[in-house]
Each structure stands twice: as C-alpha cells, then as structure tokens.
Amino acid sequence: MGNNHRWLRALAQKLELPSELLFGDPGIELSGRSALTVHRHRGIAAYEADCVRILSSLGMLRVRGSGLQILRMNRESIVLLGRIDELCFEGETG
Amino acid sequence: MTHFLRGYRGLRITGAEPVRCLNRFAEQALAFWRVRQPDPLHLELRIYPKDYSKAEQAALRAMCTVEPLDEGGLPSLIRPLKKRRILLIGVLLSALLALFLQNFIWVVRIEGNKTIPEQTIRHALTEEGVGFGSWGPGISGPLLRMRMQLRLPTIDWMAANRSGGVLTVIVEERQNADTAPKENGPANIVASRAGIIRSVSTLGGTAAVEVGDAVLTGQLLISGITTWESGSQLTRACGEVYALTCRQITVKMPQQRLEKQETGRTEHALYLIFGRNRRKIFGNSSISHTGCDKIVNREVCTLPGGDFLPLILEQVEYREYEIREAPIDERTAREALERFAVRTVRSQMIAGRVLQTHFELTKEQGCYVLRGELSCEEMISKTVPISILGEDEANGEIHQRGEN
Numbered sequence: 001m002g003n004n005h006r007w008l009r010a011l012a013q014k015l016e017l018p019s020e021l022l023f024g025d026p027g028i029e030l031s032g033r034s035a036l037t038v039h040r041h042r043g044i045a046a047y048e049a050d051c052v053r054i055l056s057s058l059g060m061l062r063v064r065g066s067g068l069q070i071l072r073m074n075r076e077s078i079v080l081l082g083r084i085d086e087l088c089f090e091g092e093t094g
Numbered sequence: 095m096t097h098f099l100r101g102y103r104g105l106r107i108t109g110a111e112p113v114r115c116l117n118r119f120a121e122q123a124l125a126f127w128r129v130r131q132p133d134p135l136h137l138e139l140r141i142y143p144k145d146y147s148k149a150e151q152a153a154l155r156a157m158c159t160v161e162p163l164d165e166g167g168l169p170s171l172i173r174p175l176k177k178r179r180i181l182l183i184g185v186l187l188s189a190l191l192a193l194f195l196q197n198f199i200w201v202v203r204i205e206g207n208k209t210i211p212e213q214t215i216r217h218a219l220t221e222e223g224v225g226f227g228s229w230g231p232g233i234s235g236p237l238l239r240m241r242m243q244l245r246l247p248t249i250d251w252m253a254a255n256r257s258g259g260v261l262t263v264i265v266e267e268r269q270n271a272d273t274a275p276k277e278n279g280p281a282n283i284v285a286s287r288a289g290i291i292r293s294v295s296t297l298g299g300t301a302a303v304e305v306g307d308a309v310l311t312g313q314l315l316i317s318g319i320t321t322w323e324s325g326s327q328l329t330r331a332c333g334e335v336y337a338l339t340c341r342q343i344t345v346k347m348p349q350q351r352l353e354k355q356e357t358g359r360t361e362h363a364l365y366l367i368f369g370r371n372r373r374k375i376f377g378n379s380s381i382s383h384t385g386c387d388k389i390v391n392r393e394v395c396t397l398p399g400g401d402f403l404p405l406i407l408e409q410v411e412y413r414e415y416e417i418r419e420a421p422i423d424e425r426t427a428r429e430a431l432e433r434f435a436v437r438t439v440r441s442q443m444i445a446g447r448v449l450q451t452h453f454e455l456t457k458e459q460g461c462y463v464l465r466g467e468l469s470c471e472e473m474i475s476k477t478v479p480i481s482i483l484g485e486d487e488a489n490g491e492i493h494q495r496g497e498n
Binding site for chain 2: 043044046048049071073074075078
C-alpha cells in the first residue's frame, strides 16, 4: 500500500467516510459459527473442507474450520457454511 | 424453491486448480450453489441448466473440464411429459377439475346428533337443496340453519362448515327440559282402585289406613293434614300403598285368520341409484307388485375413509303371495288371548304383579271370547292436591278433595 493510499485512508477515517465504499474493503458477516458472508471479495484462492482462502482488497482472508462448504457465490458475495474456527488476514494484496 | 422451479444441473469440474473455475463463474455472474470438493482436483456444484454452455466456456478458460452430473427440478420433471401430450393434457385437466370440482359438495358429514337420526337430517338437507353435487359457495350457513330449524324444531343450533368438497354439518339438539311444573303444594294420597291393603310406606303425611284394611276407589290412604295439639299442618303426602286387587278383562279374536301363502313366483330387479336418480339395470314388470313381498338389499358405495358416496346398488326381490283364510284352533287362540290379557293388565298397573288368573273361553258369533279375572298386587296410591278455599269463603275450613 503506497503512501498516498495510506494518507487517503487516514483522511477518510478523520472524515468518518465509509471505507468500504471508497476503497472497496470487504464486508464480513459472521452468523454464529456456522455461516460466513464476505461481500466485495476478489475471488477464491483455495477451497478445502477445513480451509478457505478468499481474496480481498485488504489481503487474503483465511477461514479455518471444518466441513466448510460454499453455499453460493457471485461477483458480489460468497456465503460459506460449516463450523468456523478462525478468521485472519494473511497479507496485503493492495 | 427457486432452484426447484427453475431446475438445476450438477457439474463436476476437473482441473489442477478447480477453485479458479469458481472465480470465473462469479466473474461471469453464473449462479452456482452446493459446492463440494471430493478431492483437490475435483469440484461438484449445481448451476441453472441454461448456464451450462457459459459454464463450460468459463471452465475451459480456467483450464478445467466440465462433466455434467444429475439433473433435477420442475423442468426435468415436465420434460418427459412433453412427448406424452395426452398425459400432459390429462394431468392439466385433472388439476383444473380438482380446482373447479371442489366448489361442489361431494360428501356431507353430520356430527353432534344424538336423538335425531342421521337419515332424517340428510333428508331435510336434501329438501333444502344441500346434498351431493350442490354448489358449495351458494350455501349460506345462517339461512340453512334457520330453514333446518323450521324443518326440525328439535334442532337448537346448527353449523355448516365447508372444506373443499366436504360439508360438515354440526347439530346441537334442544335439551329436553322438564317443562312440567313440579307440584309441591299440599296433597293427599287416595286409592286409585278398590282392594285390601298389603303394605303402606309413608314418607310424608299421616297414614290413614293399615295393612288388612279394605279400601274403595278414592278413599284416603295417606293424609296431607297432620294434626297437632296446637293446630293442623298441611304437607304433601308422600308414600306407596300396595293392595290386593281384582281385575276383570274380556278379550276376543276371530276364529278365522288371513294368512299369506307364497305362490313360489319370484322376480328380481337391479337398480342403480345415483343421487336422486334411480335407474333400472335389469328386471321386468310382468309380476303384479300389489300382491308381493318386496325384499330390498342396498349396497352403498363408500370411500376408503368411510364416507358415503351417493351411489347405491339396489337389489329388489318380489315374492308373490296369496291371501287365504285359515282357521285358528282353540288352544292357540286361548294361549294368545291369555298372553294378551295378562300383558294388558300389567300395562294398566302403575306398579305391581299378577298373582292369580282365571280365564274362561267361549265361542260367540265367529269369535273366541276370553273372560278373565286376575288377582293382582299393585300400587294403588294416587296423589290428589288439597284445595284450600279463602278464609272468607270457608271460614278457615279446609276442604280435602277425594276424601271420603
């Protein structure tokens, strides 16, 4: 992420502007531990029953769990079902 | 639901990175769901059938191959019917008929009746135009209730609930309240017949007779007036008095009787009754039905649930007979007359039994005449109210009706 981008983010934060609209940040909704919805994704990098990697503007979102399954997917969102144990961003993709 | 209505097709994607295929699908706005990964080289998912060619091309760009799997949903169910047009038309017609025909009444169920026979209610409903084949939306519950109450006054309340082609008629019968006012004024008990007292049991009032006394009809048995030192008290006499009585009876019967004798000639007929229509299936009318016994056997068609259909198969057998005069022998006549005499006397008694009988049979003018005397032990108590006149009229006197 460049300096300009960082500066823009800081400005947007000061002005309380929604970063997901300005920068396309992903929206993540977790319903209990059984359903995860990721909006504004950039595709799937890996898909296994215990680990799903989802590309986003903030980096790769890793979802760990068991029995993970894609309920549906389109250009806007992905819905995952299964037991979700862990969510973390692995790195920045810019 | 949407997936079922639009139909779906299963796909197996094979490639080094089948996940890339999912991204391609998402980019091309191809809807997919139920994604499974049996192994790292394969993915199984479902798409809409119309997206199959797009999915195939997208998979090729992702270096994957696509293999169709199962198909499902409504279109795949209907597709085989397209070749069988008659069946399809039949199914559609059946569906339309099922929707249309449920507006008619096909089954009438009657609930809640206790004393009124179901057949009576059915008949009254039919008279009101409610029955098999009636137009359901035209049935007005309140109007039907009023008309049924006019036809069957013992109905207190009625409801007609229609559910599809089934009309459930719920009937509430009028309670038979004891409308006769209970008499509880002062009364005496007098003898309804002459006799010799056998037992007196007094529950109210003062006994005026004892066991062994001979009483006449109307004689006071238990008085409703109890006299004390300070005065008199009026009560309602209550009790039972049994007495030995003697009853006389005369019964007669003709010496000849008319009896049916079958000629042996029979006819059979078969009818089909559908609703109100009765159609003869076979049978002729060569036999005169006026001198015939008619034996009817009806088979009512029912649904598996037990509901009656208005389809009845009626078998009728006509047996011709002749009426002939036959003499009655004296012994048979005596036995029949004696039985009848005893039964008649018993029915005339309030309570009691016949102790002894003495009968004498004679023949008079072509008849057997039985004269009998029956000794009975029966209850002869009869309650008679005491009439009290006003003070001005009777100067305080108490008049007792029926007192000797």
